[in-house]
Amino acid sequence: MTAPRAMAFAVPGDIETVTGGYLYDRRLADALVASGIDLHHLTLGDSFPHPTARDMADALAQLDRLPASCPALVDGLAFGALDTGRLSKVRAPLVALVHHPLALEPGLETAQAREMAAREMANLALARHIVVTSPHIARLLETEYGVAHDRIGIAKPGFVRNPDAEPRRAATPPLILSVGLLARRKGHDILMRALAQITDLDWQSVIVGRKHEPDTVRNLRELREDLGLAARVHLTGEISQTRLDALYREASLFALATRYEGYGIVFDEAMGHALPIVSTRAGATPDTVPQAASLLVPPDDVDAFADALRRLLGDPCLRKACSEAARDAAARLGGWSHAAEVVSAALFGPIVANADVPK
Known part of the structure; x- marks a missing residue:
């Protein structure tokens, strides 16, 4: 009997964290195990991508202990931030999983972004192969x-359908749901300012997201008070998947004023619940969200975002058409087995050029 192929999957922080990136990692890991791979999870420190000295040393020590026969998939949140000199001495074949380049996080100082980009570029040169989550990132x-x-493989997120899901029961007044880290990149400040322009309409809003940037969390709370939205906009922080699913079922539309997305797995989740989407034409969003299911506007454009929200809230026919298009788009989404195949090829070879990325 042939022994199962073995690999390590290095992920910073708690893989059970309820965010799109961690959801991707969890479901990818499940799909790899289901394909017959013996997966060993390496838990790295949660300070990445700005690691403390202790987390940096621990991460490299864990990778150093891997034998040359055990390839390692390393989440890009850590891979691009590791010390290049030390990383070059790791014996195990390394595959980087890049959700989006670290230097593209909005709000970074120019010098810091330049330094992060240079380190990530050097580290990617050390990788046996690179897996990305979308053609945009490729x-x-x-x-x-x-x-x-030919060093890039695209492993788009799969979609898990729940045949036992409860039917949607839209809340009253209409619920505008937003899901994303409480980080500047997610544009929750733009959403709040847009909501402040449509207070003449009947709605409520819930923003779900893990506290990621302390300054952003504080600024959002202050902005909500300054705009007089405390009674209508609820910041939940991180919640359970069960509670999040319930909110998806209660929502009338999904809104995310993101400044950048490498893929945006929450869009798939929203479409899976047949929700019309208001978002921006940032990063991979236009490739992820079909035009018929959404209203997409330029990033950082408060007026345009407010107008899109007003259109969907005020036009039941448009809302229904976008909802049906979202449901149809979700029905065409594949499972996670293809992503597992792409990653397996990157880890164990042979590796072929990626036909999905135009040269």
Whole structure:
């Protein structure tokens, strides 16, 4: 009997965290195990991508202990931030899983972003292969980071359908749901300012997201008070998947004023609940969200975002059409087995050029 192929999957922080990136990692891991791979989870410190000295040393020590026969998939939140010199001495074949380049996080100082980009570029050169979550990120790594076309594999997120899901029961007044880290990149401040322009309409809003940037959390709470939205906008922090699913069922539309997305797995979740979507034409969003299911506006455009919300709230026919298009788009989403196949090829080879990324 042939022994199962073995690999390590290095993920910073708690893999059970309820965010899109961690949801991707969990479901990818499940799919890899289901394909017959013996997966060993390495838990790295939660300070990445700005690691403390202790977390940096621990992460590299864990990778150093892997034998040359055990390839390692390393989440990009850590891979791009590791010390390049030490990383080059790791014996195990390394595969980077890039959700989006670290230097593209909005709000970074120019010098800091330049330093992070240089380190990530150097670290990607050490990888046996690079797996990304969308064609957008693949093109970005080619054009901005100089990664060769044939070193990239695209493992789009799969979609898990729940045949036992309860039917939608839209809340009254209409619920505008937003899901995303409480980080500047997610544009929750833009959403709040847009909501402040449509207070003449009947609605309520819930913003779900883990506290990620203390300054952003504080600023959002202050902004909510300054705009007079405390009674209508609820910031939940991180919640259970069960509670989140309940909110999806109660929502009338999904809104995320993101400034950048490498993929945006929450859009798939929203479409799976047949929700019309208001978002921005940032990053991979236009590739992820069908035009018929959404109203997409330029990032950082408060007026345009407010107008889109007003249109959907005020036009039941448009809302129904977007809802049906979202449901149809979700029905066409594949499972996680293809993502597992792409990652397996990157880990164990042979590796072939990626036909999904135009040269």
